[in-house]
Amino acid sequence: MRSKRVARSLAPVLLAGAAIPLAAPAPASAADTGILYVNSAAPCSDTDPAAGSQAVPYCSLQTAVDAAQPGQTVQIAPGSTFSGQLHITHSGSAGSPITIQGLSGWQTGGTRPTVTDHNAEPAVLLDHVQNVVLRGLGVFAGHQGIEIDGGSQITLDSLFVYGAVLQASPGVSTDNGVTVQDGASGVTVQRSEILSFTGAGVAVQSADGTVLSTDYVTGNRNGGIVATDSPDTVVTSDTVDRNCLSGVSLLGAGSGSTGSTLENNVVADDDANGVAFRGRPACTDTTQPEVSVAAGSTSGTVLDYNVVAAPGSAEPYSWAGTGYASAAALGAATTPSQGVHDLTGNLSTLISTSPKPPSPVIDSADAGAPDELSTDLTGHSRVDDPTVGDTGTGVGYYDRGAFEGVDPFSITGITPPGNATHPAPNTVTFSATVSNPWNDQGIQYTFDFGDQTPPVTSSSPTASHTYTSAGDYTVVVTTQLSDGRKVTSTTSYYLPVDAPVTPQLTAAQDGYTPLTGDFGYSATTPWQLTGGSIDFGDGHTQSLNLTSTTATLTHAYAKRGVYTVTLTATDSAGHTARTSQRLSVGDTFRAVPPARILATWNGLGAPKAPMPSRHALRLKVDGVGGIPSSGVTEVVMNLTATSATSGGSLTAYQDGTALPGTTSLTVTPGRTTQSLVTVPVSPSGYVDLYTSAVGAQLSADVQGFFTSTSNGQPFQSQSEHVLDTSTGLNTTKSPLAAGHSVTLNAWRQMAMPVGLAGIVLDVTASGASAAGSVTVHAGSTSTPYEATLHVVPGQTVSNLVVVPIDNEGDILVTNSGGGSLQVSADVEGYYGEAPAPTTLFPLTPSRMLDTRYAIGAPKGQLGAGRVLRLRAAGLAGIPAGAKTVLLNLTALNASVATSVTAYADGATRPAGAALQAGPGLPSTVLVEAPIGSDGYVDLYNRAGSVDLLADVVGYYS
Numbered sequence: 001m002r003s004k005r006v007a008r009s010l011a012p013v014l015l016a017g018a019a020i021p022l023a024a025p026a027p028a029s030a031a032d033t034g035i036l037y038v039n040s041a042a043p044c045s046d047t048d049p050a051a052g053s054q055a056v057p058y059c060s061l062q063t064a065v066d067a068a069q070p071g072q073t074v075q076i077a078p079g080s081t082f083s084g085q086l087h088i089t090h091s092g093s094a095g096s097p098i099t100i101q102g103l104s105g106w107q108t109g110g111t112r113p114t115v116t117d118h119n120a121e122p123a124v125l126l127d128h129v130q131n132v133v134l135r136g137l138g139v140f141a142g143h144q145g146i147e148i149d150g151g152s153q154i155t156l157d158s159l160f161v162y163g164a165v166l167q168a169s170p171g172v173s174t175d176n177g178v179t180v181q182d183g184a185s186g187v188t189v190q191r192s193e194i195l196s197f198t199g200a201g202v203a204v205q206s207a208d209g210t211v212l213s214t215d216y217v218t219g220n221r222n223g224g225i226v227a228t229d230s231p232d233t234v235v236t237s238d239t240v241d242r243n244c245l246s247g248v249s250l251l252g253a254g255s256g257s258t259g260s261t262l263e264n265n266v267v268a269d270d271d272a273n274g275v276a277f278r279g280r281p282a283c284t285d286t287t288q289p290e291v292s293v294a295a296g297s298t299s300g301t302v303l304d305y306n307v308v309a310a311p312g313s314a315e316p317y318s319w320a321g322t323g324y325a326s327a328a329a330l331g332a333a334t335t336p337s338q339g340v341h342d343l344t345g346n347l348s349t350l351i352s353t354s355p356k357p358p359s360p361v362i363d364s365a366d367a368g369a370p371d372e373l374s375t376d377l378t379g380h381s382r383v384d385d386p387t388v389g390d391t392g393t394g395v396g397y398y399d400r401g402a403f404e405g406v407d408p409f410s411i412t413g414i415t416p417p418g419n420a421t422h423p424a425p426n427t428v429t430f431s432a433t434v435s436n437p438w439n440d441q442g443i444q445y446t447f448d449f450g451d452q453t454p455p456v457t458s459s460s461p462t463a464s465h466t467y468t469s470a471g472d473y474t475v476v477v478t479t480q481l482s483d484g485r486k487v488t489s490t491t492s493y494y495l496p497v498d499a500p501v502t503p504q505l506t507a508a509q510d511g512y513t514p515l516t517g518d519f520g521y522s523a524t525t526p527w528q529l530t531g532g533s534i535d536f537g538d539g540h541t542q543s544l545n546l547t548s549t550t551a552t553l554t555h556a557y558a559k560r561g562v563y564t565v566t567l568t569a570t571d572s573a574g575h576t577a578r579t580s581q582r583l584s585v586g587d588t589f590r591a592v593p594p595a596r597i598l599a600t601w602n603g604l605g606a607p608k609a610p611m612p613s614r615h616a617l618r619l620k621v622d623g624v625g626g627i628p629s630s631g632v633t634e635v636v637m638n639l640t641a642t643s644a645t646s647g648g649s650l651t652a653y654q655d656g657t658a659l660p661g662t663t664s665l666t667v668t669p670g671r672t673t674q675s676l677v678t679v680p681v682s683p684s685g686y687v688d689l690y691t692s693a694v695g696a697q698l699s700a701d702v703q704g705f706f707t708s709t710s711n712g713q714p715f716q717s718q719s720e721h722v723l724d725t726s727t728g729l730n731t732t733k734s735p736l737a738a739g740h741s742v743t744l745n746a747w748r749q750m751a752m753p754v755g756l757a758g759i760v761l762d763v764t765a766s767g768a769s770a771a772g773s774v775t776v777h778a779g780s781t782s783t784p785y786e787a788t789l790h791v792v793p794g795q796t797v798s799n800l801v802v803v804p805i806d807n808e809g810d811i812l813v814t815n816s817g818g819g820s821l822q823v824s825a826d827v828e829g830y831y832g833e834a835p836a837p838t839t840l841f842p843l844t845p846s847r848m849l850d851t852r853y854a855i856g857a858p859k860g861q862l863g864a865g866r867v868l869r870l871r872a873a874g875l876a877g878i879p880a881g882a883k884t885v886l887l888n889l890t891a892l893n894a895s896v897a898t899s900v901t902a903y904a905d906g907a908t909r910p911a912g913a914a915l916q917a918g919p920g921l922p923s924t925v926l927v928e929a930p931i932g933s934d935g936y937v938d939l940y941n942r943a944g945s946v947d948l949l950a951d952v953v954g955y956y957s
Helices: 002-017 061-067 327-333
Strands: 034-036 072-077 081-083 086-088 098-101 114-117 124-127 130-135 138-141 146-149 153-159 160-163 178-181 187-188 193-195 202-205 211-212 216-218 224-227 235-238 240-243 248-251 261-263 266-268 291-293 303-305 308-309 317-319 323-324 412-416 426-435 445-448 456-458 463-469 471-478 486-495 501-507 515-523 529-535 541-543 551-556 560-569 576-585 587-597 615-620 632-644 648-654 666-667 672-679 686-691 695-705 715-724 741-745 756-767 771-779 789-792 797-804 812-814 822-831 840-850 867-871 884-892 899-904 915-917 925-928 936-941 947-956
Touching: 034 061, 034 463, 061 072, 061 086, 061 098, 081 308, 124 130, 130 771, 178 187, 261 412, 261 471, 317 327, 323 327, 412 471, 412 486, 426 471, 426 486, 445 463, 456 463, 501 560, 501 576, 515 529, 515 560, 515 576, 576 771, 587 615, 587 797, 587 822, 632 648, 632 686, 632 797, 632 840, 666 672, 672 789, 672 797, 672 840, 672 884, 672 947, 686 695, 695 797, 715 741, 715 925, 756 771, 756 789, 756 812, 771 797, 789 797, 812 822, 822 925, 840 867, 840 884, 884 915, 884 936, 915 925
Parallel strands: 034 072, 072 098, 081 114, 086 124, 098 130, 114 138, 124 146, 130 153, 138 160, 146 178, 153 187, 160 193, 178 202, 187 211, 193 216, 202 224, 211 235, 216 240, 224 248, 235 261, 240 266, 248 291, 261 303, 266 308, 291 317, 648 672, 672 925, 899 925
Antiparallel strands: 317 323, 412 426, 426 463, 445 456, 445 471, 471 486, 501 515, 515 551, 529 541, 529 560, 560 576, 587 695, 615 686, 632 672, 632 695, 648 666, 648 686, 666 925, 715 822, 741 812, 756 797, 756 822, 771 789, 771 812, 840 947, 867 936, 884 925, 884 947, 899 915, 899 936
16 A cells, blocks of 8 residues: 555656746747746737737636646736636646646745635536646635546645635535545645635545645634545645644545545644634534544554644544544554554644744654655745754654744844945945854855945855945845755845935924923934034023934023024034024913902092092002912003093003103093003002093903913914904894894804913994993903993994903903994904914003104104004014014094004005094004014004004014
8 A cells, every 4th residue: 555655646746847937938829838828917818819828828717728738837927816717627648737837836926826716616626637737826715615526636736725714513514625526536735725614624525545745724614634435545744723623534434535644744723622713603512533533444544643632622533433532542542553653632832834842743753654745835845953853754854744844043134224324435334133043054144235236245144335325225134044945134224315414493482381482303314313402592501312303392481581592403424503593482461350450430449539630540450350469560451531521641551660651541531431551560569550631530450461470371463353243244234232242252253272361352333323332251251340342422432352261262242332333343363372472572661653743654644545654673672573563552633533454564454443533532542463574564544634653562572
């Protein structure tokens, strides 16, 4: 029997040798060379007279197979895909097989061609053919995989056969991965992986002399390898694991599968302890033996040199219907003794597709077993592991199973990877990190530096090289082991074109912490960054670890001011560069619910009496009306004057300082006038209010304060028309009735960012049918003491208001009078965090415009539709780069009712107006006017002619 098997084992070797390599010269025609080319992805034809040539390959694999004659090879291009059943009906002849070839083996480059069929049974059918080789294909099957019906001398080599596992129960005969049946003889299945079928991985039924060598059969539902009534079946060096039922079964009654051989196999973890594997359900029967030989199959059958590792309590063997718990027990009970060199027990953790010590499969196989191959499933040669004793027969070092433990020699990396450190010429030493557990001697390392220079070979894993020009180089280190296997490692080395280092710096005041700067910094260079520092402009410097990714830091300043911040960066090429940003740090704003701190008619904040003319009232601010008792630098108040018997002006200024010649509020007899003011607070916590009018009653309602010691928010300039009852903007197009309100939302209608302290609104009322007032406040707060506007019929009035924002963001604009009126509102800005926050710098009030006396503009009134360009930056203490100027703007001597709009020079004029005036109705309002890039503010007069006065009280930078 043994001689018969040896003779048959030569057949696949001869057939494999008949395959023609992929790199054959381009043929004149398919018939001339014996090669029929197939390429589903390239320009191809099944009908062209030259079809099947390299120039005009077949499109269809079936067409090519049907055209194949004995001795020809159907060569399939890598990556080709074919749908539908492949039906093979043509035969080769002895010594001249038909070869259907994709890749030449597991280690050949390229993508494995595939045949996919989810409908037919089977996906590939070899129908009573002889002398056929099928090599290097993937078969993806929805039902049966490959079926061989009858025929002889058929070889399946280096295949990947994969099934769509269904919910079939173990023991139910369903779809097999490979089926050999109907009297087929001389069939060889080698170096193939067969997995995830609902039937057996390989089913041999009524066939003779089938060889299964060096295959991996795993994850199948109805057994791994099952041979029924198939004498002389050879199962050599297969790895069979994680299948339901038994791993290898020789079954049959009568003659059964006699004269078979099971050697050098690894049969393990079948039934997998009930665990699901590779998409199939868990096995339900976990007690089946790993190797089962029926009584009718024992005659002449040899079982030896296997590793049989049964999970759980299952017995590893069943021989002639009797179970055996160990190889020793099996050997003692059989004649001749079976499994003498088998290994049993719980060995599953030592068995893998890449055996490593102390796995028992290493160097323990019978090298002379029938149909034992000299390479494993993946094409690795059988090698001797010097760290393990040779316990096998023959040469002594073949491993059991389909996978040979290979030399673990590896190159795990090359240093230095990445960029060069300085310009060309650049000399660098590359060192490969080597792992050599087998202590291989005489290793040579070849370095390809990727710049078209000749490779350098060294006995050391280190080599130096000089690059002479910029480029992106791929460095490869290669070594060839004694078994012929090449080991490589790759790294990239980039030598850039020389360029300077470029630092990037952003500087902004922190949105919540006074006198604190937020800085973002980074630098870019083709080389390594070696140094960095930031000079904050106040005598403090900090060293930095620069990278190309932006990092951040903060710095606290001792006092408010404008600082020049400089970032310095240095790289390994010796380049140094600097960049600077100007940073303003100062006070931030905090809103408070409107609160009255002064009312001269009832004695709040001052004696109960009208204001005498040319008198200064000293008003305490710190610690009242929600204002902190310390840390306040400026207060924001709504000043109101009423009941004056003669007109004049009111000036608000810092207590303890000289009276400035400026106006904060115009006082008119018989009329209530108002203006929002921002006034510096003295260290003792007071401001002064001076009036030239007679008999005026004064009130002051705080709306917020600036601070340099506690958290607040900076000012952001923004101009937007957000409410107009005359046009229906964000409300109904009709006058606002008495007692009615309009609700504006900061986010839905003003597109404001979240987290605001307050919004600055310029509110205008006109067309009142009766005397009354307009009040603006946050929706969640009660109505403040003082109205935002006091209106009378026939007059248009306006005023700024700072409205705190609650969580809902609603702002109520309420008509509190006795008649209807038209009301509009314009956003002038807001106090809140933003990408470029601005900081308030208060100034000693000074007059920078008076058209009556040619201050800041030619002498003469501003006419209708005319624009006055007022220079702001560079005058009155306002520096270049200031964003917004804080002005008390006064209109006098208007010839007709008019409005004045303040906006940045060069910008589009907004729809709203800052100030309203008319004949005999002088008016003063606080304006936060944006400054154009040229340093100017534009003042536009809508109608008639008017004198304009502007007193600067501060700026935002």
